[in-house]
Amino acid sequence: MEDTSKYLIHANVTADGVVERSDVVGAIFGQTEGLLGDDLDLRDLRQSQKVGRIDVDVSSTHGQSHGHLTIATSLDKVETATLAASLETITRVGPCRADIEITEIEDVRAAKRKEVVERAKELLQTGFDDSVMSSEEILAEVRQHVRVEDITEYEGLPAGPRVTDSDAIIVVEGRADVLTLLKYGIKNAIAVEGTNVPEAVADLTANRTVTAFLDGDRGGDLILEELSQVGEIDHVAFAPAGTSVEDLDHHQLFAALRNKVPYDAVSGLNAPREAVAATDGSTTPAPPPSEDVVTPSVDESTCDSSEGVDATDGERGEPVSESEPEPEPESEPEPDTIYDHATAIVREGTDRVRFLDDENGVLEETDAVDTYDTLSTLESAPSAVVLDGILDQRVLDLAADRGVDRIVARSLGQFTKRPTGVQIHAIDDVAETPPDST
Template identity: 55%
Template sequence: MDDTAKYLIHASIAADGVVERSDVVGAVFGQTEGLLGDELDLRDLQQSSKVGRIDVQIDSENGQSFGRITIASSLDKVETAILAASLETIDRVGPCQASVEVTNIEDVREAKRRKVVDRAKELLAGSFDESVMDSSKILEEVRESVRIDDITEYHGLPAGPRVADADAVIIVEGRSDVLTLLQYGIKNAVAVEGTNVPDAVAGLTEERTVTAFLDGDRGGELILRELAQVGDVDYVVFAPEGRSVEDLARHEVMSALRGKTPYGDLFEDGEDRSTPPEPVDESERSSDSEPTASVSVAAASPVAESETTPTADAAADETADDATGPSRDEPSTLRGHVRAVIDAETGSARLLDDEFEAIQTVPADEAFDAVSAAETAPYAVVLDGELTQRLLDVAAQRGLEQIVARSAAEMVKTPVDVRVRTIDQLATVE
């Protein structure tokens, strides 16, 4: 086919006898010669390259011949149609009667366009899928390279680049935990790489503010026990039960660290501090979670478990203390204030400082005014009444850390920085 052709004339031919290709070509030229005048003479059009070669395919069977004629044309639509119609005037091929019928005129450019479209579809489907990255993949790839580049060693242990000079450090279990925290921008984590706490980490705990951020499994418990025996732990955070630190999403990590529990608050006075509590689902403290009932604003955490579920021996000791030891009017723990205010049904609210010493005790319905007017913002509030959205909002504004209430109204919003629990979630020792 001529590369300059715009149209292809397709025609079928049938002859009563056996004919050859040369016979058909001769009939085309001979029987159309002079038919359309000099401007559309087939020989002249071929010589001027306005018409391509005549392509003939012919077969013979049982004394009959059948075939196809194809002619390429660079003429316009009208001239091409006239030329095609002239082929149908052929009635003899050699000595045999014949008939020619134009089956169609093909627009070569349309065929090329169709081919271009089909090929473009193939390229679009196969060439771009693996090479195009969306924004999330770009961010993930860059973060991955940054966190790998930033990981260092502290006395041979995997660590973030700030461990050597930071005032506070986070102790995790393994290298993958350090990498996860690096990904979220936390660069002061160091891994103990097992339950046997290295001397370097034990020494580090004596000099820095230490937060143990451990997996929610038996391994996390054992590491905390070992760490508490050989070093000094200030705060504790457990991943949700059955999950590892490396599995947590960014918001889960940040929420867990904001809700870290002072190590001393994990136990009642007189209990064995070498045994950590069961890990609890820290993800319930996530800012993404919504309260499902009036009491669901309280977040589960290790402190809730151990503060509120003392052993039978501890309960007996506390009963003895009530009779012969320190008065209930002077409790030294948050749990003690809960017993003195809520369990005793005083109908009051008690504001506490960060050492759980009472700042002020007021009627429960005056808790809002007391918190908002306090010269120094309290650390915690124990309320023998219903916690309202109004009181929770002012507590968040003043920077309170904890609220324990007899009950809680259904909240429209729950500040993530205030830890809220109801008495129902504290397993009161009768």
């Protein structure tokens, strides 16, 4: 009955004498019998469960009794009010003169509705996940998951999938470092898992171009020393002082690899980390000057990456006499292919866009967010567009209208139609086979 009741009748009971609960209940049934007809007879309503249990709480003090009674009903409003009014006709309880006064008819459903409203407010505040991922974040998370899934083992050691067949390998400290490199597309790393370099890694270095990429702490120094004794090292790179390879972001990691130095240039130093270029692109501290020191040339690629990223070394240095001025560093060559432009714009995370002519020269460069406006206002239509952002349908349609031949973007959005006259590429899709310059 408690689950189906609609209303609760509350009443106060006062008696001029000592009475008990049974006296009150008996008076209710006895003095209302036949008062409201057969349809509202209290005994029949109890048997049909339209009226629930009659709860009475009564106590006596100083020769008088005071109490409270509650009756649950599933009747409608009119019937409930009529039944409640009939209780006030009771004048005696047991042998005593008594008075019953209705104090309230409580709508049980209203109380439940109030609970529902309060709970709904709580759920609105805490029950929903308000985080909405952008298209770019979704694509980045999926790519990262795929790359992390690529981790393999080489002789029981964590390694990237290209370690077994790549001409160049990167030796790092632990599994987390391999995962970090995989996240950024470098698949030719292997971990030594501690300062004791395994024999499998030592053997692997015998016929590969080897870069030791180590943490910027004492542990990295110890691994470099051990690796140099049991294997062969070609280049050395360190994370910034006090940091680990696994903690580096995309730009820090590739900057560290670009600034690697030949192992021969630091092998005799007490602090090889200080001789390795800082990851912020600052000038590499030079070894102690000597007339016999010649910096060897290194042309091999360090990274075997799904992103096609190369960490390059400087050219062979020549002995410099005190009377000769030091040669000025050569300026970085201008990009001459679409893929070179994609590497400069997209790989470096510039949030820029370049519009190229038929000879891959730059017609215009601006912020990626202004791609549509700039493309629509260019006097001469570009042959190619290189975009550090997500290529959407709106820009693609405009490019087709303006006669653009090719677009290379960081990632591709969802397209309802693809114009046949425009070739579109995501940078990751063309990393292994860069588009030609035509």
